[in-house]
Amino acid sequence: MLSIIQAAGWPIWPLIACSVLALALIVERFIALKTARVVPPKLLDEAITVSAKGVPAPDVVSQLAQNSALGEVLASGLRTLNSEPDATEEDVRAAMESTGRATAHRLEKYLNALATIASAAPLLGLFGTVVGMIEIFGSQGGGNTMSGGNPAQLAHGISIALYNTAFGLMIAIPTLIFWRFFRSRVDDFLLSMELASEQFARHLKRHAAR
Numbered sequence: 001m002l003s004i005i006q007a008a009g010w011p012i013w014p015l016i017a018c019s020v021l022a023l024a025l026i027v028e029r030f031i032a033l034k035t036a037r038v039v040p041p042k043l044l045d046e047a048i049t050v051s052a053k054g055v056p057a058p059d060v061v062s063q064l065a066q067n068s069a070l071g072e073v074l075a076s077g078l079r080t081l082n083s084e085p086d087a088t089e090e091d092v093r094a095a096m097e098s099t100g101r102a103t104a105h106r107l108e109k110y111l112n113a114l115a116t117i118a119s120a121a122p123l124l125g126l127f128g129t130v131v132g133m134i135e136i137f138g139s140q141g142g143g144n145t146m147s148g149g150n151p152a153q154l155a156h157g158i159s160i161a162l163y164n165t166a167f168g169l170m171i172a173i174p175t176l177i178f179w180r181f182f183r184s185r186v187d188d189f190l191l192s193m194e195l196a197s198e199q200f201a202r203h204l205k206r207h208a209a210r
Contacts, residue, residue, distance in 0.1 A: 009135075009160040011128035015121060015167045022117045022175045025110045029182050038069045038107065038189045044196045047074045048203050055081045069103045070193050074200050081204065089205045096197045103193070107186045111179060118176040125168015132161025 035041070047064060050056050055078055056064075065075035076099035077092045084091065135157025 009128070009131065009156070009164075011124070011131050011160060011164050012167060014124050015128070015164065015171060018117050018121050018124065019167075019171045022114065022171060022178075025114055025117075026175075026178050029110060029114075029178075032109070033107065033182060033185055033189070036068070039192045039196070040068050040070065043068060043070055044074070044200060047071070047200060051078060051204070055085075058082060069107065069189070070196055073099045073103055073193055073197055077197075077200060077204060089201060092204055093197075093201050096201065100190075100193060100197060104186075104190055107189060111182055111186070114175055114179040114182070118172050118179055121172035121175065122168045125165045125172075128164020128168070129161045132157045132159070132164065135160055 050060060050064075058079075061075045061078045061082065064071045064078070066072075073096050076095045080087050080092050080095040136154055137157075
């Protein structure tokens with residue numbers, strides 16, 4: 001591996017930095033976007049059960065908010081009723097929507113960085129290719145033919161061009177795939193949270209009407 005890096009020349013280092021950063025972001029997003037941490041399957045039913053006989057105490061609401069991203073959204077509706085017992089359904093919805101927007105921003109964290117790496121890696125590879133081409137032309141020694149140039153410098157220029165192109169694509173393709181995967185996952189989570197919030201708001205309205 002070290003011999004490949006040496007053959008690729010100094011333009012490979014920005015690509016290596018991008019690969020390390022992309023890997024770190026991918027691992028972080030896999031951990032942060034687990035279903036249990038965002039939209040636990042049974043959380044909505046549990047929240048409806050807890051609030052069926054009245055608005056839960058503030059400590060119960062705090063535990064709900066700390067459970068997951070969905071729990072934070074549902075808890076904002078309960079907090080609104082705790083602080084303003086006469087709050088309307090629109091007030092509850094507005095509170096949950098506001099919290100939902102903040103939660104959506106957190107779920108989308110680092111996705112732009114992944115997209116940037118996926119776009120920049122091929123360009124960095126192209127930059128390495130250009131550097132390699134400069135090395136090749138430099139080996140010709142002021143207009144000599146290729147056979148009269150410096151073979152070692154010629155081979156080094158070709159290595160820089162090919163390795164950087166390959167590395168750029170090797171980084172960009174998986175990063176783009178993971179970005180699209182996480183983007184789709186976040187969209188699914190946001191839709192689930194929106195539907196759960198609607199159902200919970202209707203539940204709270206029926207509770208308040210009693």
